Amino acid sequence: MGKETAQKINKSRAIRRLVIWYKRNSAVTSIVDTAASSAATASNVAGNVVSGAGSVVTTASNVASNVAGNVAGNVVSSAESVVNTASSVVSNASSIAKNTLQPLVFDPLKRLQNSDNILDKEEDIQSKRIWIAVDGMGGDYAPGPILEGCLEAISRFPINIKFVGKIEKVKDAAEKTGLSELLENEIDNNRLELIDSGEPIGMNEEATAVRKRKNASINVAMDLVRNNKAEAVYSAGNSGAMMASAIFRIGRLKGIDRPAIGALFPTRDQTRPVLVLDVGANTDCKPSYLHQFALLGNIYAKDVLQVQKPRIGLLNIGEEECKGNDLSLKTFELLSSEKSFDFGGNCEGRDVLSGSFDVVVCDGFTGNILLKFLESVGGVLLDILRSELPRGRRGKVGSAFLRSNLLRIKKRLDHAEHGGALLLGVNGICVIGHGSSKSLSVVSALRLAHSAVNHGVMDNLNQLQKLQVLNS
Numbered sequence: 001m002g003k004e005t006a007q008k009i010n011k012s013r014a015i016r017r018l019v020i021w022y023k024r025n026s027a028v029t030s031i032v033d034t035a036a037s038s039a040a041t042a043s044n045v046a047g048n049v050v051s052g053a054g055s056v057v058t059t060a061s062n063v064a065s066n067v068a069g070n071v072a073g074n075v076v077s078s079a080e081s082v083v084n085t086a087s088s089v090v091s092n093a094s095s096i097a098k099n100t101l102q103p104l105v106f107d108p109l110k111r112l113q114n115s116d117n118i119l120d121k122e123e124d125i126q127s128k129r130i131w132i133a134v135d136g137m138g139g140d141y142a143p144g145p146i147l148e149g150c151l152e153a154i155s156r157f158p159i160n161i162k163f164v165g166k167i168e169k170v171k172d173a174a175e176k177t178g179l180s181e182l183l184e185n186e187i188d189n190n191r192l193e194l195i196d197s198g199e200p201i202g203m204n205e206e207a208t209a210v211r212k213r214k215n216a217s218i219n220v221a222m223d224l225v226r227n228n229k230a231e232a233v234y235s236a237g238n239s240g241a242m243m244a245s246a247i248f249r250i251g252r253l254k255g256i257d258r259p260a261i262g263a264l265f266p267t268r269d270q271t272r273p274v275l276v277l278d279v280g281a282n283t284d285c286k287p288s289y290l291h292q293f294a295l296l297g298n299i300y301a302k303d304v305l306q307v308q309k310p311r312i313g314l315l316n317i318g319e320e321e322c323k324g325n326d327l328s329l330k331t332f333e334l335l336s337s338e339k340s341f342d343f344g345g346n347c348e349g350r351d352v353l354s355g356s357f358d359v360v361v362c363d364g365f366t367g368n369i370l371l372k373f374l375e376s377v378g379g380v381l382l383d384i385l386r387s388e389l390p391r392g393r394r395g396k397v398g399s400a401f402l403r404s405n406l407l408r409i410k411k412r413l414d415h416a417e418h419g420g421a422l423l424l425g426v427n428g429i430c431v432i433g434h435g436s437s438k439s440l441s442v443v444s445a446l447r448l449a450h451s452a453v454n455h456g457v458m459d460n461l462n463q464l465q466k467l468q469v470l471n472s
Contacts, residue, residue, distance in 0.1 A: 129158040129191075130453050132446060133230035136165030137200035137217040138237020140435050144173040146236065149442025151182055154191050156443065159450050161186075162230050164195045164221040195220060200237050203435060207240035210248065218242055222249040225428045232449040234420065236433030236442070243281055246426040253461055258282045259425030260293045261364070261432060262300060263371055267355035274352060275301055276315075276360045279367035279421065287330040290314070290361050291338065295464055296424040297359035298341040303455040304448075305358065313347030313357035315366060321346065327363065335361075420445030422452060424461070429453055 134150055136143045143165050150161045163170065174180045186192035198215035201207075210219055218237055222245045224230040235242050243259060252259060262277035277293050278285070294312050301310035314331055316324045321332050323346065335343045347360050352370070362370070420441070423430040431449045433441060452458075 129160050130232070130450060131160045131162055131224075131230045132449050133162045133164060133195075133221040133224040133233040134446075135200065135217045135221045135233070135235035135237055135242075136163045136170055137197065138235040138242075139433065139437050140203075140236075141438060142200070142236065143170050144177050145438040146442055147174060147183070148177060148179060149437075149439035150192065150446065151179060151186060152439060153443045153446040154186055157447055157450050159446060160190070161192045161446075162195050162221070162224055163192060164197050164217045164224070166199070167194050167196050170194060195224070197221075201241035203238050205238060205241065207238065207244040210241050210245045216241075216245075218245045219249065222246060222428075222430075225430075226250045231453045232429035232431065234431045234433060234442075234445050234449055236420075236435060236437040236445075239280065239432050242430065242432055243423060243426075246423060246428065246430050250426055250428040253425055253427055253464060255464055256292050256296070256425040258285070258289050258292070259423055260289075260296060261367075261421050262297060262424050263367075263421040265353060265374060267353050269355045272307070272355060272358070273305070274355070274357055274360055275305065276352065276362070276367055276370065277424065278362065278364040279371045280364045281423070282364040283368075284365070285327065285363040287327060287334050290327070290331045290363065291334040292425070293361045294335055294338070294341060294343075294359065296461065297361065299460045299464070300422065300424060300457065301358045303457045303460055304451055307358050309342050310358035311342050311344040311356070312359045312361065313344050313351070315352070315360050315362035315370075316346035316348065319346050319348060331361075420448055422448070427458075429458060 134146065136146050136150075139146055147163065147170060150163060153159060154161060171180070171183075174183045183192070187194070197217040197220040198213060200217045201209050201213065210216060213219070218235050218241055221230075221233050221235065225233050226249050233246075239261070243261075247259065258278075259281055260278035261281045262275050263279045264273040265276055267274050275297050277297050282289060294314075298310050298312060301307045312335065314328065314335055316328050316332075318324070321336075322329075324332070328346075332346065344357055347357050349370075351357065352360055420431040420433040420437075423432055429449060429452045431445050431452075433445045437445070
């Protein structure tokens with residue numbers, strides 16, 4: 001009887017340790033405040049029950065030493081029942097935390113591009129299929145992952161693909177990845193077409209190379225848009241070359257001096273990302289450029305993000321209008337006098353992800369640094385969380401409960417999940433992907449391209465030329 005009692009006591013201690021572990025690591029589950037509150041409440045209840053269970057077990061041990069075995073057995077049996085109840089409460093605590101966390105945790109593919117609320121509407125699913133030109137040779141891993149993403153996107157969205165690249169290389173990549181049969185099926189169904197081209201513009205080549213190599217894959221893809229054979233173009237290749245090709249092949253919007261690359265950043269409100277532009281197209285800017293970026297971003301936020309009255313912010317080192325360099329001061333004056341959008345003033349770095357602004361304007365040098373910094377946050381955050389988790393069995397138990405949530409958090413900040421950014425200011429819909437894009441990023445980028453076409457972004461952007469400020 002003494003051995004059995006000791007086993008019960010050990011079981012009680014194990015449960016108590018688990019509850020203590022949850023308390024010590026409440027910072028992890030408090031990523032979402034509501035979930036933390038639910039988990040803490042349930043854990044406290046579990047702790048009280050476990051404490052009671054331990055007391056009963058201790059009483060059982062004393063009784064076993066002084067009273068008849070039958071009585072001790074009954075008491076120990078009661079202790080076991082209480083311990084089981086404690087285990088059940090702890091399990092419920094985990095379930096409450098998980099059920100509360102998961103609906104609130106951000107899924108970048110579905111939410112960062114606002115897919116659940118914007119890009120995945122029934123009207124999109126039922127809309128007419130559109131043709132999108134894809135630079136199949138652009139990107140670090142092209143053409144295999146690019147082709148895989150295109151085939152996946154065709155099955156999910158109402159789009160057709162004109163896949164531009166060296167046909168032999170594309171077919172070889174399809175065979176190596178086991179996509180040959182699916183590729184042929186989509187070609188037979190007239191949902192994918194292979195367009196032959198030359199070699200792509202390398203990542204290390206000058207953007208002006210597009211003027212000399214007319215058969216480069218990005219030029220061929222851009223010509224499809226210019227000749228109205230495709231309604232949008234996507235490339236994960238050299239972003240400078242893509243911008244140069246867009247300017248030379250399809251031209252700038254009237255009144256826009258410099259196109260800008262707009263990227264979506266996550267905010268505290270998972271359904272309302274912030275558009276930051278420019279993030280790399282123009283390292284040196286004039287105040288008039290940033291003014292035009294604000295006009296472009298305002299239309300994008302209205303059409304694609306479905307924000308009725310976007311709030312525009314100017315990235316600066318302080319909220320006060322007297323802060324910043326000469327570029328910031330002059331731009332502030334221009335934006336303050338603009339009546340066609342809602343200018344919310346200066347936006348400090350800490351405010352970019354706060355959700356206080358829908359569009360943040362900056363020069364391409366600053367924006368690109370901000371973008372690259374954000375790209376590193378997801379991996380660093382996950383590494384920190386891993387290092388803080390206890391080792392051994394306790395760490396494994398805790399990781400099992402939190403694994404799916406930690407992965408969702410990483411994806412929320414992972415640039416590979418963001419898909420692409422729109423090149424705004426050119427006379428066509430161009431989506432620029434990250435150089436390391438793989439199939440999931442391609443799917444998200446093509447979804448973004450479809451949404452831009454479906455919401456008539458170009459029609460509204462062309463209305464900008466009517467603004468007096470662009471004609472002055």
